């Protein structure tokens with residue numbers, strides 16, 4: 528992976544090597560490969576030290592196409608990858624009209640020395656949302672591979688449960704887009720904003736999504752000033 532390396536500096540008279548990478552992903556790839564290879568003989572005599580680390584505070588843009596999708600639910604979903612550290616903001620144009628996009632400040636979680644990245648596309652119920660931020664790796668939307676994009680993806684991935692190896696039509700179990708638990712869809716999720724606030728249990732999908740809209744007009748004013 529030499530094309531990831533920006534510089535390899537070996538200061539004269541020292542036993543040190545300073546490696547820098549073109550992009551933050553290069554550094555992450557190095558750390559994850561090193562974790563696998565560190566006990567091999569060729570690495571045993573090296574002591575590896577992190578000089579700089581990728582900044583894991585990200586300004587994350589979330590694009591929605593449904594103005595009643597609860598921002599609380601997006602935050603609940605983002606929780607899997609990091610901590611939302613500021614009150615989210617609606618992205619508005621010069622006339623103060625909301626574009627349907629949100630900005631979240633997210634402190635991405637670290638797994639060892641590797642940042643947990645947010646996928647660039649997901650579903651919350653029937654709503655597709657897109658996620659962007661600086662340093663986000665370009666991965667296949669379907670299977671998460673860095674070697675191809677979803678148009679060329681040969682992996683069968685179920686849209687209902689997210690498992691690989693079967694399609695939605697032959698899926699036996701439903702999995703919640705929001706909390707990741709099996710056995711209920713997003714519209715019945717006990718962690719969703721609509722269900723926590725004002726929808727009686729057992730409501731239909733339609734009733735719940737109307738509930739999300741009603742909840743938003745009161746809830747968002749109270750809980751999310753912007």
Ligand SMILES: [Zn+2]
Pocket residue numbers: 667668669670671672675676677679680681682
């Ligand atoms: Zn793929």
Ligand SMILES: [Zn+2]
Pocket residue numbers: 685686687688689690693694695697698699700
């Ligand atoms: Zn499935």
Ligand SMILES: [Zn+2]
Pocket residue numbers: 703704705706707708711712713715716717718
């Ligand atoms: Zn759920």
